[in-house]
Amino acid sequence: MLRPAPLQPEPVGVQSSGNKWRKLVPVLAGLTPGRTLVTFGGAWSSHLRATATAGRLLGVPTVGLVRGDELAARPLNPALERCRTDGMRLHFVDRSRYRRKREPEIARSLLREAGVTAPYLVPEGGSGPAAVRGCAELGRELRGRADVVALACGTGGTLAGLTAGLGPEGHVLGVPVVKGGFLADEIRALHTAAFGSAMGSWSLDDRFHAGGYARLPAALDRFARGFEDRHGLAVERLYVAKLLYALTCLAEEGAFPPGTRVAAVITGVPGPGLSSGLPTG
Known part of the structure; x- marks a missing residue:
């Protein structure tokens, strides 16, 4: 389950x-x-x-x-x-x-x-060595609470810190919200700059950027609205909608064995007018 x-x-x-x-x-x-x-x-x-x-x-x-x-x-x-x-x-x-x-x-x-x-x-994105070390605390807070920790990624700084703090006790799944396939190298570079070496267990799934940063296809917006209606949780569209959609698809694909504890890191809430202002199509 x-x-x-x-x-x-x-x-x-x-x-x-x-x-x-x-x-x-x-x-x-x-x-x-x-x-x-x-x-x-x-x-x-x-x-x-x-x-x-x-x-x-x-x-x-x-x-x-x-x-x-x-x-x-x-x-x-x-x-x-x-x-x-x-x-x-x-x-x-x-x-x-x-x-x-x-x-x-x-x-x-x-x-x-x-x-x-x-x-x-x-x-850009606030993702420098000091920021990465600050985000390591999030990983330490999540130790023992989940088998897979999933979050949406823009510049990779939060993921880089989270993996370092989580240690070998869990796996971090990143869902890039930008296209281009460059984030893996950025995360490795951030690890080296902040800690001197590679850190933790992590992977990226590049299938869910929906066309790029701030792209909100109508189907993704419908998914987010449906999620809000079912669960009463406001869904931020730049990052969180793509994360939740990715986890839904991965669960349907059988990516998580029965009993897997998945923590979805909600990296922000919608600001007034921000989600509604994104162009859909």
């Missing part, structure tokens, strides 16, 4: 994904007065929203470097509007340079254009 045990990584008292806070807290430990929080993300980035909220709560200025300069001429979607409401200044970057943002000269030019002179840089 498959016994799903939904788990949310943090109480969410603000409109932000719970795992983003777990990743941000250790990253922000080194923030000093007078610096501006700067980070990166796409048009529907939950990490941008979390950083904007952190800046508001801490009284720190924030700048979001947003992928896609064509967005500058369009009305803000609900996610970016939430960032602006929380005080984040948005700077839109053409996609070719955004892909090269890790190159030092490109990064310096982007900061100059955004008017930032004293930046405190946070990686």
